[in-house]
Amino acid sequence: MKILLDTANTKSIEEILPYFPIAGFTTNPTILSKESENVRETLLKMMELANGKLMIHAQVTAADTAAIVEQAKELKQFIGDNFYAKIPMTLQGLRAIPLCKAQGINCTVTAIFTPMQALMAGLAGADYVAPYVDRLDNITSNGVNVVKEIVDLFHIYNLDTQVLAASFKNVQQVYNVASMGAHAVTVNTDLCMKLLFHPYTDKSLEDFEIDWSARFRNQEITDLLK
Numbered sequence: 001m002k003i004l005l006d007t008a009n010t011k012s013i014e015e016i017l018p019y020f021p022i023a024g025f026t027t028n029p030t031i032l033s034k035e036s037e038n039v040r041e042t043l044l045k046m047m048e049l050a051n052g053k054l055m056i057h058a059q060v061t062a063a064d065t066a067a068i069v070e071q072a073k074e075l076k077q078f079i080g081d082n083f084y085a086k087i088p089m090t091l092q093g094l095r096a097i098p099l100c101k102a103q104g105i106n107c108t109v110t111a112i113f114t115p116m117q118a119l120m121a122g123l124a125g126a127d128y129v130a131p132y133v134d135r136l137d138n139i140t141s142n143g144v145n146v147v148k149e150i151v152d153l154f155h156i157y158n159l160d161t162q163v164l165a166a167s168f169k170n171v172q173q174v175y176n177v178a179s180m181g182a183h184a185v186t187v188n189t190d191l192c193m194k195l196l197f198h199p200y201t202d203k204s205l206e207d208f209e210i211d212w213s214a215r216f217r218n219q220e221i222t223d224l225l226k
């Protein structure tokens with residue numbers, strides 16, 4: 001499973017990137033609107049951090065098919081081959097998918113809330129679909145089940161489209177979609193840190209430290225090889 005960072009905050013990306021096996025970044029208009037007005041600069045910094053290797057999924061702001069394809073082309077020229085055009089799950093967006101793919105542009109269809117939406121995007125040739133887990137949970141639906149249904153559908157129909165589950169508020173949701181076979185998740189940097197946390201891990205390390213220094217004071221294990 002791939003882990004992506006759902007943020008355009010380059011400072012927090014920089015803090016986390018050296019530690020986690022991150023496969024890329026995702027943004028949407030809301031995420032970019034929280035950062036500098038200089039979107040070009042933000043994207044350039046994200047590109048520098050991606051170093052041509054990590055994926056950058058950036059969402060188009062256009063609504064109609066021709067404009068979606070034009071924006072996707074321009075964004076790909078700007079970002080490079082690791083760019084994925086995030087295209088909204090609309091009628092116009094659906095039509096844009098094969099047109100983008102014909103131009104060699106990777107497509108991630110976003111704002112997915114049902115398995116049928118995902119299947120349509122997959123049949124149209126999307127590389128990824130992004131179902132919104134927490135937003136589904138918040139309307140008394142079941143985001144994790146929707147992810148599972150999409151994974152199953154793609155398997156039944158032998159589609160190469162991958163599920164990039166999005167919109168998480170807690171570790172359990174991330175774990176649940178991981179166990180359902182989601183191919184990728186995108187999480188904010190705070191939640192990414194929480195994926196590691198367990199108080200017993202911290203306690204165990206404290207205990208190791210206490211026991212070791214009681215016996216060997218400030219020596220390291222490698223000092224004792226000499």
Ligand code: G3P
Pocket residue numbers: 006026027028130132134135166167168186
């Ligand atoms: O990538 C989509 C995601 O950003 C939506 O998440 O937390 O706004 O529901 P959220």
